[in-house]
Amino acid sequence: MSVEVVYFARYRELLGRDGERLEGDFENVEAVRQTLLGKGPEYAVLAEQNLMCARNQDLCRLAEPLADGDEVAFFPPVTGG
Amino acid sequence: MAVRVQQQAFDPGAEVNAMHAANAGVGAVVSFVGYVRDFNDGREVAGMFLEHAPGMTEKALAKIVVEAEQRWPLLKVEVLHRIGTLQPGEPIVFVGVASAHRQAAFDGCNFIMDYLKTRAPFWKKETTGDGPRWVEGRHSDQQAAERW
Numbered sequence: 001m002s003v004e005v006v007y008f009a010r011y012r013e014l015l016g017r018d019g020e021r022l023e024g025d026f027e028n029v030e031a032v033r034q035t036l037l038g039k040g041p042e043y044a045v046l047a048e049q050n051l052m053c054a055r056n057q058d059l060c061r062l063a064e065p066l067a068d069g070d071e072v073a074f075f076p077p078v079t080g081g
Numbered sequence: 082m083a084v085r086v087q088q089q090a091f092d093p094g095a096e097v098n099a100m101h102a103a104n105a106g107v108g109a110v111v112s113f114v115g116y117v118r119d120f121n122d123g124r125e126v127a128g129m130f131l132e133h134a135p136g137m138t139e140k141a142l143a144k145i146v147v148e149a150e151q152r153w154p155l156l157k158v159e160v161l162h163r164i165g166t167l168q169p170g171e172p173i174v175f176v177g178v179a180s181a182h183r184q185a186a187f188d189g190c191n192f193i194m195d196y197l198k199t200r201a202p203f204w205k206k207e208t209t210g211d212g213p214r215w216v217e218g219r220h221s222d223q224q225a226a227e228r229w
Binding site: 006008009010050054057058059073075076077078079080081 | 115131132133134136137140141144162173174194197198199200201202203204205206215216217218223
């Protein structure tokens, strides 16, 4: 399966990219995060305790299941308002 | 219900007045306006950039409004949030809630702001004398959202 990963704000800046496509078997959002963390130390920001995530533009938990073609977003705590 | 995400400035007074226009059943309007401060976390703030997640932002705000409408008898809800470059003193966000009686409007407005603060994908980056810095999420905002 393939998932489209996107990053926002501080994560986007630290990772130096808007996002990337990942190929593999991902049971849930956490599996995507673990795969990225395993790619190298430059992904260490994704280990932050208060990381937030979304699946197909809806906030979700790391345990959220995934399907082929899903979009997964990782970002720091929101600070609007 | 209307949700707007825009770069342009807005007039809070005009937004409040529009809350009860064309609906004589509205007996109460509660509004919140958030502004850019010139000082935050020990540093003077010269300006701010508001990043958001296009597509997700509107969806998240609409979801928050629907939840408020399910909890209270609201007659009209307006949420307006700015993005892009902002100067100190400028309004960032407007939440207007109209209902027949005041309590629903007070609670609905409070709820929407607490949820917006913790669930709508906006991120503030301040310009300070030490350079730009991302504003960090506050635990107190998280606690405020958890009480509903």
